[in-house]
Every structure is written in structure tokens, then in C-alpha cells.
Amino acid sequence: MPIEEDFTEALRTTLLTFEPPNTPSLLQAGVRNGRRRRRRRATAAAVSGTAVLAIVGLGAAVVPGLLSDGRTADHTLAGPAASATTGSATASATPKPTFTGTLPADRALATLTALLPTGLTHSSPPGGRQSGQLWVDDGHGKSLIEVHVSRQTSTTAIRSHVFAGTTPLADGTLIESRQAPPGTDPGHETVNVLHPDGLYVTIMEWQAPSQNGPSTRTTPILTLAQLRAIATSSQWQ
Structure with a gap:
């Protein structure tokens, strides 16, 4: 096959x-x-x-x-x-501090100027912007005002030296104010305020354009009550 x-x-x-x-x-x-x-x-x-x-x-x-x-x-x-x-x-809800340490002098002066009563003129003495000083005039002679603002982390020394014997307000704020004894030249007033959060405000007023010169006024431009109102203002926060 x-x-x-x-x-x-x-x-x-x-x-x-x-x-x-x-x-x-x-x-x-x-x-x-x-x-x-x-x-x-x-x-x-x-x-x-x-x-x-x-x-x-x-x-x-x-x-x-x-x-x-x-x-x-x-x-x-x-x-x-x-x-x-x-x-x-x-x-x-608790306001936070807007600064820590020492408040710069220019910011302190800006707040002070905004808190002054109306009808006053103001100007800056030599070096005033660095030292926190301001001239204030009501038409009857200049007064020198100086302001210092800081936020203290420890207030023990300030309480014992500046506010010794001072009774705190209901919220814990301490206020100390004093006037120079009669015959002091120049006459001056001082207000110190210490808040519970450490905010410390000091305002001084002299009845003269200089803290070392003779008085040029018989009365201060700002009364002690007015200085207290300025020093305790919430605008310093």
C-alpha cells in the first residue's frame, strides 16, 4: 500500500x-x-x-x-x-497678650497720645521717642510725661518694692499713685499699675518740660485721677 x-x-x-x-x-x-x-x-x-x-x-x-x-x-x-x-x-474667650517683654517706646507713646484728654497739644522732646517721653501743653506751660509699659514674667520684686501695703482690686490689679511732697522742684506725680497677667504700666508727669529743671507750672496738666484713668486703660493690653 x-x-x-x-x-x-x-x-x-x-x-x-x-x-x-x-x-x-x-x-x-x-x-x-x-x-x-x-x-x-x-x-x-x-x-x-x-x-x-x-x-x-x-x-x-x-x-x-x-x-x-x-x-x-x-x-x-x-x-x-x-x-x-x-x-x-x-x-x-480669654484675651491673649499682644506683646511680651517691654513695649517699644513708640508704641507706648502712640497709646498714651490716644488716651490724652482733648484740648491738649503734644510734641516730642529730644530723644523722646526712644525714652517714652512726651511734652504736653494746655496753653499754660509744658509738662513732661514719661510712660513705661512691660509684661513681667515674675512680679515678686515689684510687688514687694513698689506695691508693698497696696490692697488689690477685685480682679487682682494693683494701683499705686503718689505725688511729690510740697516744695519738690519740679513737682511730679507717678502712677504704677500691675495687672494679674504681669502687665506693668508706669506713668510719670512733671510740672516742667524737664525732670531736672525748675517747675514752670503751679499745678500739673493732668490730675492724679486722670493719670490713673490713663494708666489703667485696657488699651495697654
């Missing part, structure tokens, strides 16, 4: 050994396989969704109020966080 016929016969014999496919069985197997794949996809989707929710929950725990679109939710935290919010609100 030629080689071609041998090959054809062998192929035919081999094919005859194969059984025809069982179409119903294949169909059922395909259906079962499809159902298994759908179940697997559904399970994977459920697991992925659970993981995403867990991550979002963790993120919300770490960053409270964060929404999925990046916005923040407005809500009140419970427990200790609510106490912290209350503490912040209480702290914000």
Missing part, C-alpha cells in the same frame, strides 16, 4: 477510536462552570467592598469628619474630644 494510503488508513482508524461528545453533559458542565465563576466574582466583589469600607472606616477614625469626596462633616465629637472643644472655646 502506498505511504499516502497507509497514513490515511491510520488516521481513519484513530478517529474511529474517539467517542462522539456527549452534548447534554457538556452543556450541563458549562452551566455549572458559569455559575461557579459568577459566585467567585460575587464573592470577590463582596470581599473588596468590605475591605474598602474597612479602610474608609479606619480613615474616618484617624481623620474624623472626612467624607468620601474630600469634604469635612460638621459634627460634635463625643467623649474626651468634646471636652477638648469646650476647653478651646474657653481659652479663646
Whole structure:
């Protein structure tokens, strides 16, 4: 038999050994396989969704109020966080100091000028902007006024030396005022104010353009009560 016929016969014999496919069985197997794949996809989707929710929950725990679109939710935290919010609100209600240490002389003079009674003129003596000094005139002669403002971190020495024997006000503020004895040349007045937060204000007034010269006035331009009102003003805060 030629080689071609041998090959054809062998192929035919081999094919005859194969059984025809069982179409119903294949169909059922395909259906079962499809159902298994759908179940697997559904399970994977459920697991992925659970993981995403867990991550979002963790993120919300770490960053409270964060929404999925990046916005923040407005809500009140419970427990200790609510106490912290209350503490912040209480702290914000207390005025914060606007300066520490010594208030620069130019700022002190600006506040002093704004607190002066109307009807007075004022000018700066030589070096006054660096030393906190101001000339004030009511038309009857100049007076020299000097102001010093600071916020003290320790007030023990000031209390014992300047305010010894002084009775504090209801809020704890200490005020000490005095006039030079009669015959002192030049005559002068001083007011010291110490607030509970350490704010310390000193204002001095001389009945002359200089603290070392003779008096050029018989009475001060500002009364002691007016000096006290200026020294205790809340504008120094």
C-alpha cells in the first residue's frame, strides 16, 4: 500500500477510536462552570467592598469628619474630644497678650497720645521717642510725661518694692499713685499699675518740660485721677 494510503488508513482508524461528545453533559458542565465563576466574582466583589469600607472606616477614625469626596462633616465629637472643644472655646474667650517683654517706646507713646484728654497739644522732646517721653501743653506751660509699659514674667520684686501695703482690686490689679511732697522742684506725680497677667504700666508727669529743671507750672496738666484713668486703660493690653 502506498505511504499516502497507509497514513490515511491510520488516521481513519484513530478517529474511529474517539467517542462522539456527549452534548447534554457538556452543556450541563458549562452551566455549572458559569455559575461557579459568577459566585467567585460575587464573592470577590463582596470581599473588596468590605475591605474598602474597612479602610474608609479606619480613615474616618484617624481623620474624623472626612467624607468620601474630600469634604469635612460638621459634627460634635463625643467623649474626651468634646471636652477638648469646650476647653478651646474657653481659652479663646480669654484675651491673649499682644506683646511680651517691654513695649517699644513708640508704641507706648502712640497709646498714651490716644488716651490724652482733648484740648491738649503734644510734641516730642529730644530723644523722646526712644525714652517714652512726651511734652504736653494746655496753653499754660509744658509738662513732661514719661510712660513705661512691660509684661513681667515674675512680679515678686515689684510687688514687694513698689506695691508693698497696696490692697488689690477685685480682679487682682494693683494701683499705686503718689505725688511729690510740697516744695519738690519740679513737682511730679507717678502712677504704677500691675495687672494679674504681669502687665506693668508706669506713668510719670512733671510740672516742667524737664525732670531736672525748675517747675514752670503751679499745678500739673493732668490730675492724679486722670493719670490713673490713663494708666489703667485696657488699651495697654
